[in-house]
Amino acid sequence: MDRQPTNYRRQVPTRVVLHYWGTRGGGSLFTLFLAQHLKAAQQPIDVVLSLSDSNADIQLFRAEDINVITFDRPRLSTLLREMWALPFRLRAHADLLVSLKPDVVVFTMNSPFAWPFIYSLKRRGLKIIYVTHDAEPHPGDYAATWQRLTQDVLIRRADHIVALSGHVLKRVAEKYSTPKGRTSLIPLETIYPIKRTHLSSWRFSNEPTRLLFYGRLLPYKGLNLLSEALKPFKFQPGWQLTIAGSGPLEATIRRDFADWPQVNLELGWISNQRTNELFSSHHLLLCPYTEASQSGVIAEALSWALPSLVMPTGALPEQIGFGAAGLIARTADAHGLSQALQTVFDKPEDLVNLSHGAAKLLAERGANQGWIELVKEIGDV
Numbered sequence: 001m002d003r004q005p006t007n008y009r010r011q012v013p014t015r016v017v018l019h020y021w022g023t024r025g026g027g028s029l030f031t032l033f034l035a036q037h038l039k040a041a042q043q044p045i046d047v048v049l050s051l052s053d054s055n056a057d058i059q060l061f062r063a064e065d066i067n068v069i070t071f072d073r074p075r076l077s078t079l080l081r082e083m084w085a086l087p088f089r090l091r092a093h094a095d096l097l098v099s100l101k102p103d104v105v106v107f108t109m110n111s112p113f114a115w116p117f118i119y120s121l122k123r124r125g126l127k128i129i130y131v132t133h134d135a136e137p138h139p140g141d142y143a144a145t146w147q148r149l150t151q152d153v154l155i156r157r158a159d160h161i162v163a164l165s166g167h168v169l170k171r172v173a174e175k176y177s178t179p180k181g182r183t184s185l186i187p188l189e190t191i192y193p194i195k196r197t198h199l200s201s202w203r204f205s206n207e208p209t210r211l212l213f214y215g216r217l218l219p220y221k222g223l224n225l226l227s228e229a230l231k232p233f234k235f236q237p238g239w240q241l242t243i244a245g246s247g248p249l250e251a252t253i254r255r256d257f258a259d260w261p262q263v264n265l266e267l268g269w270i271s272n273q274r275t276n277e278l279f280s281s282h283h284l285l286l287c288p289y290t291e292a293s294q295s296g297v298i299a300e301a302l303s304w305a306l307p308s309l310v311m312p313t314g315a316l317p318e319q320i321g322f323g324a325a326g327l328i329a330r331t332a333d334a335h336g337l338s339q340a341l342q343t344v345f346d347k348p349e350d351l352v353n354l355s356h357g358a359a360k361l362l363a364e365r366g367a368n369q370g371w372i373e374l375v376k377e378i379g380d381v
Helices: 026-039 058-062 076-099 114-123 144-157 166-176 223-233 250-256 272-281 296-303 334-346 350-366 370-380
Strands: 015-020 046-052 067-071 104-107 128-132 160-163 183-185 209-214 239-245 263-267 284-287 308-310 326-328
Touching (some): 015 370, 026 058, 026 296, 026 370, 046 058, 046 076, 067 076, 076 114, 104 114, 114 128, 128 144, 128 370, 160 166, 223 250, 223 334, 272 296, 284 296, 296 308, 296 350, 326 334, 326 350
Parallel strands (some): 046 067, 104 128, 128 160, 209 239, 209 284, 284 308
């Protein structure tokens, strides 16, 4: 009878469960890209997805030929009626994951019922990596107290914490006094695919400079600064702006930009197809944020070789390589943003070089093997 090799565990693929029970948005996209990234490793990692059955992107996940296990989590409208059954359902789902014998479970973002679920997994001896996108909820963000309390549980219970920027890593370390061996920095852009290597067929001499604001319409996104910064250029030809996204500021945006002929508003939820069309047809992403960690919108722009104009706040300068893939306003106010826009309108041809810089930066960060190394390291402990 053949003896089993002593290093048998390393002869089989590492198995990872990616857990995300949100319904759509940045967490869903991050989970999809991380799954693709792990599958494409030189020694492919076996990926299983634990998703909410109400995830709007479920067909995108299924198209990846990945084992998808869904969880029927209560909705806000059914929470009181279904609360009594929730502990049983959490235990049953945990038992199902245990039966798959994963080496590690990655909580790709905070999401509804992630905080009680982590207890179920820990009691069953599973190792947990938690990805913290932000050290604290953004000002004006939804359910800020809930986000803060549940993330505290996830950070304290997880075996390892991944921050997506140096800015977030520093703030998490300060807040939780986490030892260095329990935290890792893996830039968000590491897992984003390259969709384009330069701005396509843009003849800056006879085309308007097309600016894009994309994402949730929340107070910290600085749209009030943007409208103020653009006032000196209101009657200047040669530029267009698209504001695309949904959120509580939709009515305010409609009012503030109602009489701007060069501003196009696409307010509401933006489909994946339309998102691709927006990033592929514009020349510069605008991020006038007054507060920020890293931005998934900037990571998406990098994947399209689209340069970004950012404010000097949070991890935004870090994310564009401190100017290699875009422009940084000198001051975090409307005047600084207006000055930066002036440089763009004066020399729009410079965006071509910044586009190449964005593609180069993403290629460099895409070579980062941090996720591959981490899941194998945690899984083999």
